[in-house]
Amino acid sequence: MVIKIKEDFAKKMKLLLKDDFEKFMMEYENEPYKALRVNTLKISVEEFLKISPFDLSPVPWCDTGFYYNQDDKPGKHYYHDVGLYYIQEPSAMAVVEALNPMPGDMVLDLSAAPGGKSTHIASKLKGEGLLVSNEINSKRVKVLAENIERMGIRNVVILNESPERLENKFARVFDKILVDAPCSGEGMFRKDEIAINEWSLENVLSCSLRQKKILDSAANMLKPGGIMVYSTCTFSPEENEGVIDYFLKNHSDFELIEIYNHEGFDNGHPEWVNGCSDLKKCVRLWPHLIKGEGHFITKLRKKGSFNDGNKASKKLNIKKIAAKDLFYDFSKKYLKARLDELNLYQIGQHVYYVPYEMNLSGLKVYKPGFDLGQFKKERFEPSHWLAMSLKKDDVNMIYNLKDKEIERYIHGETLNADVDDGWVLLTVDGYSIGWGKAVKGVIKNFYPKSLRNYR
Ligand SMILES: C[S@@+](CC[C@H](N)C(=O)[O-])C[C@H]1O[C@@H](n2cnc3c(N)ncnc32)[C@H](O)[C@@H]1O
Missing domain, CATH: 3.40.50.150 (Vaccinia Virus protein VP39)
Incomplete structure (x- = not known):
């Protein structure tokens, strides 16, 4: 060098x-x-x-x-x-x-x-x-x-x-x-x-x-x-x-x-x-x-001591989630982790989790909290971020990718597997890598396009 x-x-x-x-x-x-x-x-x-x-x-x-x-x-x-x-x-x-x-x-x-x-x-x-x-x-x-x-x-x-x-x-x-x-x-x-x-x-x-x-x-x-x-x-x-x-x-x-x-x-x-x-x-x-x-x-x-009066309030006035039933349906059907009990609110079509109330008005906000997913065509579509935060025991359906399937998944290809219809968390050695959606044995790929790579 x-x-x-x-x-x-x-x-x-x-x-x-x-x-x-x-x-x-x-x-x-x-x-x-x-x-x-x-x-x-x-x-x-x-x-x-x-x-x-x-x-x-x-x-x-x-x-x-x-x-x-x-x-x-x-x-x-x-x-x-x-x-x-x-x-x-x-x-x-x-x-x-x-x-x-x-x-x-x-x-x-x-x-x-x-x-x-x-x-x-x-x-x-x-x-x-x-x-x-x-x-x-x-x-x-x-x-x-x-x-x-x-x-x-x-x-x-x-x-x-x-x-x-x-x-x-x-x-x-x-x-x-x-x-x-x-x-x-x-x-x-x-x-x-x-x-x-x-x-x-x-x-x-x-x-x-x-x-x-x-x-x-x-x-x-x-x-x-x-x-x-x-x-x-x-x-x-x-x-x-x-x-x-x-x-x-x-x-x-x-x-x-x-x-x-x-x-x-x-x-x-x-x-x-x-x-x-x-x-x-x-x-x-x-x-x-x-x-x-x-x-x-x-x-x-x-110098000085903590004054917890200044701490942002943990209690959120949870904004009404207009389409919340759709999210709760998803959550009940696919998640064992009780995300629906978290502080959730909706901005546009996205559902977010925010642990503390913060006044962000007037600021350039890239993500106001943990983005769980969005409503699309009357359905809730879970985010890649949600997948990445879940452990295998947090969901009802996982499919552990084997050898070549990992590469195929991160290239964006569909996969064939014997799983029930619906959202399935795909894992590598038990660690989540993203979502797939199964219909009659075919898993549609939800790995974000921006992350797909061809190494
Ligand atoms: C040393 S890097 C931060 C590395 C980062 N903390 C990490 O561990 O990955 C400094 C960052 O400061 C940002 N920056 C540049 N001008 C700044 C400014 N005026 N005020 C605050 N941040 C600035 C840069 O864009 C850059 O991302």
């Missing part, structure tokens, strides 16, 4: 790293480490390790994270399609470990696409509480939604907004906020050639201005006593300690708190920005010190 580093960047790193600079530069000759994170919403780590076709070794700072070999291609395996894991850069896994969301928390992921950290947050929420997953970029929000769907996450709202507009709507609403900020990406040079080409000193400074603005907005949305994590995948002090130093000077109601320091993690460097000594509580991950790319993580606490 040959990586051409820009001269200005190398000069800057030499000044910062001094004796460690050579070791840092030598790392560019090695391949980046590759890892996956088990989706514990679908399978326990123990079960996954029993069926994993890959040779895995643990990522020390994340108990659901595992390195795989360079030759393995887990992105092409069916277990990826069924959402048993998310392929994620190992250092990135340390971010949500630092945030430590707990079941029941209201969590905002402010810059979420493609969804590595949102899906990690959701697995820690275990279906309880709410994840508001926001992405400003309208193309990237689609990819985010696909990943949330594949991982079968139910307690989520997906927004396509700017931090400033969210700030006006959600003052002091969230228990935990993640700001995984857009940055100059210096820590990803081994993985992302575009980051190398786009790098410049000017861009570093413009990123740092944007990061300060984003953090200012995020601060207002956190409850007193709440936790906010700020992270980047870049090395420049201007985007890291410099941003946090600015933030603390302008938000005296926040304090830095320690992050568990795994072997090989470095602390923050206040001396690089002439900042307060507390900045040592930040954490830096360097590719020459750990098995992962470059990252910076800060954990902040808003």
